[in-house]
Structures are given as C-alpha cells and as structure tokens.
Amino acid sequence: MFALPRIYSGTFMPILLTHAAQLLTLRAPNAGEGPRRGAQMRELGIVEDGAVLIANGKIAAVGATDDVARQLPPERAGLQEIDCRGKVVLPGFVDSHTHPAFTAPRLVDFEKRIAGASYEEVAEAGGGIRSSLRGVREASTADLAQHVLHALRQMSVQGTTTVEAKSGYGLSLEAEIKSLEAIREASRQWRGTLVATLLGAHVVPPEYRGNPDEYVRLLCEELIPQVAERELATYVDVFCERGAFRPEHTQLIFRAAAGHKLGIRAHVCQLTAANLVPLLPFHPASLDHMDFVRDDDLPLLAASNTVATLLPAANYFLGLSTFPPARRLIDSGVAVALATDYNPGTAPTPSMPFVLSAACTQMKMLPAEAITAATYNGARALQLQHRKGSLQVGKDADLAIFDVEDYRELAYWFGVNRCSRTIAMGRSL
Ligand SMILES: [Zn+2]
Numbered sequence: 533m534f535a536l537p538r539i540y541s542g543t544f545m546p547i548l549l550t551h552a553a554q555l556l557t558l559r560a561p562n563a564g565e566g567p568r569r570g571a572q573m574r575e576l577g578i579v580e581d582g583a584v585l586i587a588n589g590k591i592a593a594v595g596a597t598d599d600v601a602r603q604l605p606p607e608r609a610g611l612q613e614i615d616c617r618g619k620v621v622l623p624g625f626v627d628s629h630t631h632p633a634f635t636a637p638r639l640v641d642f643e644k645r646i647a648g649a650s651y652e653e654v655a656e657a658g659g660g661i662r663s664s665l666r667g668v669r670e671a672s673t674a675d676l677a678q679h680v681l682h683a684l685r686q687m688s689v690q691g692t693t694t695v696e697a698k699s700g701y702g703l704s705l706e707a708e709i710k711s712l713e714a715i716r717e718a719s720r721q722w723r724g725t726l727v728a729t730l731l732g733a734h735v736v737p738p739e740y741r742g743n744p745d746e747y748v749r750l751l752c753e754e755l756i757p758q759v760a761e762r763e764l765a766t767y768v769d770v771f772c773e774r775g776a777f778r779p780e781h782t783q784l785i786f787r788a789a790a791g792h793k794l795g796i797r798a799h800v801c802q803l804t805a806a807n808l809v810p811l812l813p814f815h816p817a818s819l820d821h822m823d824f825v826r827d828d829d830l831p832l833l834a835a836s837n838t839v840a841t842l843l844p845a846a847n848y849f850l851g852l853s854t855f856p857p858a859r860r861l862i863d864s865g866v867a868v869a870l871a872t873d874y875n876p877g878t879a880p881t882p883s884m885p886f887v888l889s890a891a892c893t894q895m896k897m898l899p900a901e902a903i904t905a906a907t908y909n910g911a912r913a914l915q916l917q918h919r920k921g922s923l924q925v926g927k928d929a930d931l932a933i934f935d936v937e938d939y940r941e942l943a944y945w946f947g948v949n950r951c952s953r954t955i956a957m958g959r960s961l
Pocket residue numbers: 629631799873875
C-alpha cells in the first residue's frame with residue numbers, strides 16, 4: 533500500500549491516470565540499460581486498461597488499472613484522477629537534437645531552395661547558418677531566452693518533455709556563451725527537462741574564414757573551458773562535414789571536451805560519407821544525421837553504445853528524395869533514435885509526431901520502432917535512461933496522453949496534433 537502525502541499541495545498533488553486504452557511502458561525486461569536494438573525496438577511493453585500513479589514528480593506505480601487501484605488507500609481525497617479511456621499514454625518524447633537559440637526564420641533560404649539552390653549554394657550566397665549569426669549576436673539574452681521558451685512550449689504541446697538544445701548561431705566567445713545562458717534561462721521557465729549542448733563548431737564564422745585552425749584553438753582553449761567552468765552545457769557537438777569541420781578538427785574538439793568532462797556528440801554523414809573509426813574511441817553519446825553512413829562502420833556502431841540519431845524532418849524540408857537509412861541501421865543492430873533537428877534553416881518543426889510519420893512513411897520504420905526511437909533511445913542518446921524514456925517506478929513522471937486508441941495512430945495521423953495532455957516531472961505542462 534502506498535503512503536500518499538496527507539496534505540496535498542499544488543506541487544505535490546498525486547495524480548492517478550486510469551483506464552488508458554493502451555499504456556506504452558517501454559519496459560523491455562531482457563534489454564538491460566543499453567540502448568534498444570533490432571527486435572527490442574519493437575517491444576513497447578503495452579498494458580491494456582493501464583494506470584499510472586504519480587507522486588512527488590516520480591512514477592509511484594504502473595500497471596493494469598485494477599492492480600494499481602488495489603494498492604491505493606481507500607481514502608483518496610486530494611488525489612487528482614485523470615480518466616484516459618480511449619487514449620494512448622506513453623513516456624513523454626525525448627527530442628534529443630534541436631537548435632532553438634535563434635531569432636528569425638530564414639525565408640530567403642526557403643525561397644532560394646524552392647528555386648533550385650542546394651544547401652551549399654545557399655550558404656555560398658550568404659544564407660545558411662551564417663545568416664542567423666547577426667540576429668543572435670545582436671539579441672539580448674532575455675530576448676533569445678524568449679525565443680527558446682516559445683519553441684519549448686510548442687514542443688511540449690505535441691508530447692515532448694525532454695529537449696536537448698544546442699547553441700551554434702553565435703559563433704563567437706560572447707555570443708555562444710550568451711546562447712547557452714539564454715537556454716539556461718528558458719529552462720528555468722519550463723517544467724520539462726532541458727539538456728544544453730555547446731555547438732560552437734557549427735561552421736567557421738566569417739571572422740576566421742581562411743583560418744579555421746585559429747577558430748578551433750579558440751574553441752578548445754577558451755570557449756570549452758569557460759563553458760565547463762560555468763556548467764553551461766552538458767555536451768559539446770561538432771558539425772563534422774565538408775564545408776564545416778574536418779575530422780582532425782573534430783578530434784581536437786572532442787579531446788578538449790573530454791578533458792573538461794563534457795559529453796560528446798556530433799553531426800556526421802549528413803551530406804557526405806565520413807569515416808567514423810577516428811571518432812568512435814571518444815564514445816560519443818550520439819552521432820546524428822547519418823544519411824551517408826558507410827557499410828564498414830555499421831558493425832562498429834552496433835558494438836558500441838553510441839546512438840545513431842536520425843533527423844528525417846531535415847530531409848523533408850530540404851525536399852530531398854533520400855532519407856537516412858533507418859532499415860540498414862536497425863537491421864545491423866545499431867541503436868536508432870529520432871529527433872526533430874528543430875532549426876531555422878533545415879527543419880523548422882517542433883513536432884515529434886511529424887517525425888514519427890516521416891520515419892514510418894519515408895524510412896520504413898515500424899510505428900513501434902519509431903516510438904522506441906523517440907522515447908527510450910532518445911533518453912539513451914542523452915544518457916538519461918535511468919530517469920527518462922520508459923514508465924517504470926522511480927523514474928521521472930514525464931508522460932504524453934494522446935487522443936487515439938492504438939499506438940500506431942501516433943505515426944499515422946499527420947498535420948494534426950492528437951496530444952491532449954503533457955505531464956512533466958509530475959505536473960501538467
Ligand atoms: Zn542539427
């Protein structure tokens with residue numbers, strides 16, 4: 533029997549969700565703590581007529597409604613009950629790759645691309661990432677924080693409760709630190725969980741064009757130490773790609789990050805194939821995009837705990853006919869996560885349900901695989917699997933309630949928001 537708090541304050545009022553048509557616990561008894569791979573990605577741990585008891589921001593009980601009800605004291609005054617009949621309840625989405633620290637949409641790029649310009653041609657014409665620099669460099673921290681907060685709220689109404697947020701549109705010591713301060717400020721005003729990442733190595737800024745070595749030195753010797761010292765980020769990310777940072781630069785930046793006890797992740801294989809062999813010894817939590825991953829690297833990835841985070845919304849928005857090779861990766865035993873890549877240039881969407889739709893229709897992931905990729909494996913990509921990504925006693929009470937009766941509908945409907953309620957750390961968002 534649970535001892536419920538006798539006095540229920542607004543913050544700690546226990547919540548009981550009952551009668552969910554399908555409760556997706558994402559429990560996989562034989563999977564262990566590692567990321568889910570292969571057939572494990574299809575195990576959603578579904579409980580029909582399911583219930584979840586939430587107390588003090590944590591999950592206190594999970595199971596069939598009858599079983600959970602039997603464990604409660606008869607006196608239930610102050611317990612908030614939410615009837616989930618006809619609904620699917622699942623762990624809140626973990627959007628493990630976003631770039632929300634920007635100030636304006638990139639509408640000129642949008643039109644240029646429609647007229648036929650490539651990603652690199654847009655950048656050459658002064659568009660692309662560099663065109664977001666001015667807005668961020670001129671913005672105040674408070675203004676930038678409002679933009680980040682606006683994005684977080686748009687994400688959470690569609691079921692997202694944990695977000696990884698990158699800097700990367702400042703690209704100077706001051707503007708990158710300001711971006712991370714804005715992310716921190718926004719996280720204080722949002723009930724979900726935010727993980728900050730320093731993406732100082734997004735592209736080489738105009739001041740260092742022709743001298744990328746000097747910019748990498750600034751990152752390694754000044755920016756990374758300051759960010760670590762002030763605990764402004766958990767991860768360091770690098771855009772390792774033709775026209776951005778070479779593998780040798782990426783290794784230098786990874787080494788500096790590891791030296792300051794920061795986690796490591798990277799954008800790789802988005803436009804061209806990269807050799808992952810020099811990067812994997814750094815144990816990146818995640819390698820993201822992976823459109824052009826080499827066959828030789830698949831067994832190495834499958835043998836590691838590095839998650840491949842796929843971002844199909846970018847392919848959709850760029851109007852590409854090819855998408856990340858999810859089937860090749862999953863069938864090779866590589867752990868796959870899905871994220872929005874929310875950003876002003878290539879993926880202006882806050883919607884994880886849209887990403888599920890794209891994953892199923894364009895990358896041939898099964899709906900169950902896409903849900904695992906967007907919850908448990910997303911948590912694994914942020915090394916938060918002990919707190920997030922599944923509905924188990926003791927984990928954070930992060931849940932999304934969808935107005936559908938079957939989990940496959942999460943990926944089936946698109947262009948409409950079926951999320952009826954999001955709960956983060958035990959409180960409605
Ligand atoms: Zn990105």
